[in-house]
Amino acid sequence: MTTLTDVAKRANVSKMTVSRVINHPEQVRDELKQSVFAAMRELNYRPNVAAKALVNNRTQIIKLFILEDMDTTEPYYMNLLAGISKELGKEQYSLQLVTEHNFDIGGCDGYIVTGMRHTDFEWLQRLERPVVLFGENRLELDYCDTNNTLGTQMATEYAIKQGYDQIEFIGINVKEPFEYSREAGYLMSMQNHQLPTMIHRFSNHSHLAMEYIESHWATLKTNTCYVCASDRLAFGIEKGLTIFNARIPQDFGIIGFDGVFLNQVATPKLTTVQQPIFELGVQCARMLLTKIDKDGQSQGIEQLTPTLSIGGSTRNDQL
């Protein structure tokens, strides 16, 4: 294993110069810098993370809190994790998962928290390291999320453009910001077009949406499009409609929200507001690293733009 000292000898400088080349390159003459770089390359130098962590009083560890019951949101997370991990890796950080299974102790340099409900606010505030949330909040905490309002606006506008007569919103009955934002997007678009609104809410389980369709089939009007707050609900709506052999997308349209996995296995595939989950992971990590670097200074919020992924559950050209 090559160390700083090895590189220093090879380049005929002190090890401090090598260290500076890495951490404060502006303090070193270009000439020296070049020969140090050369030495590092020749010796295939890799900094020792542990030594660095020790002297900086850091752990090089980020904890990821997953506060929601994992079974309900699973398909989602691997992409997030991949994004986070990619970004953390760049600065030699590694990851510890904290779930319901191991609410453990042990140091870290910062936290990424997903699935926060407002009841978590209190203990979150007591964390002694920088925190970045994945998911909207209205508590002045730094976060990254999809632009939820924009997402449902895109969905609603698309439904309108495709000529559906009624456009109804199938929401999740939680009192959380992401849901308010999604409903707001729907309401704004509808009001802009002076269309009447209708919102139904269920817990985020496909069978509840399916049962709603089953029990209300007689009263449903054709040429309705359901804009849903999640793919789970959209999936349930689609299954419900399929039971009655409803014509999708001709007589009923369905648009989901998430765009991870479930939209793909549905038949027909769901048109859905696709969240840029991987990029959100990258951004979360990026924001947290910056925050750590700046001694916990607030980093504000970051809202990424979703894309509307067109599937077979909506008409895709105007009548």
Add this chain to the structure above:
Amino acid sequence: MTTLTDVAKRANVSKMTVSRVINHPEQVRDELKQSVFAAMRELNYRPNVAAKALVNNRTQIIKLFILEDMDTTEPYYMNLLAGISKELGKEQYSLQLVTEHNFDIGGCDGYIVTGMRHTDFEWLQRLERPVVLFGENRLELDYCDTNNTLGTQMATEYAIKQGYDQIEFIGINVKEPFEYSREAGYLMSMQNHQLPTMIHRFSNHSHLAMEYIESHWATLKTNTCYVCASDRLAFGIEKGLTIFNARIPQDFGIIGFDGVFLNQVATPKLTTVQQPIFELGVQCARMLLTKIDKDGQSQGIEQLTPTLSIGGSTRNDQL
């Protein structure tokens, strides 16, 4: 932050004694041990992972290679990760994900590899740290996996017991050990009962299984049970049968394999061979940590027993 030295002072011993209490407790008198423990508790001592890593020439990092395309297997992995992470946490290890997105460099103490195909064998062998695979292999590499053969035996026996006349296997057309083992379980059970066997194979996509049913509907015999090598295929079979309003489970039975997510969203819910994914994660990590501890010594294999999760896609009492 309390250090070894702080604890030592409080307990009126040298810091080496404290260190020994942690790493070689058998070398310390009970009396001293007690007072050291007391001091650690009072001062809320937490070992400094970086310092430990530095002196031991370790990184306290485990890399998790996910070799398959993440989109195809997603729902699966979070449970695995949770299990791995829980076990690693106990010994202050943290995790780095290596996926198609970041095939990065950087040291670690060991590897967990999932989704290995036989073509990966060569470069895997060149890894310079202990490796444990998640998933069967026949290359003498240490691994943890579900007992795949037992799983399909359980499924097949159950189908027989429920009185289905034909029992056919829907396999994945990959030449990998886990698939051979699953097919073997089916074949063994069928032969034990002197029943005729039938195997179909598809890539692991639900729509392929669905299309199979669609195109062969006319020739299908009622009272057939499909034992599938994955929930994806089972899900496709079920969708295909549903198109024709086939009566499930009365006229057709379906049994999947995996038991993560997809079986839950299917209607009716799939009877499936449920893999103990979380526990497999724990075992993988456990095995790897032991292997690291024993200087890379081979740890053999570990096969955990799956459970048959009964859903609505099979009859659940004998005719």
Add this chain to the structure above:
DNA sequence: TTGTACGCGTTATCAA
């Protein structure tokens, strides 16, 4: 059984 001295690889401080 317990303690002392030293080194692990890095960075900050201060002096040159």
Add this chain to the structure above:
DNA sequence: TTGATAACGCGTACAA
């Protein structure tokens, strides 16, 4: 702009 030194917290080797 560069270098010498000390320090981070812990574990090994050796001495007591």
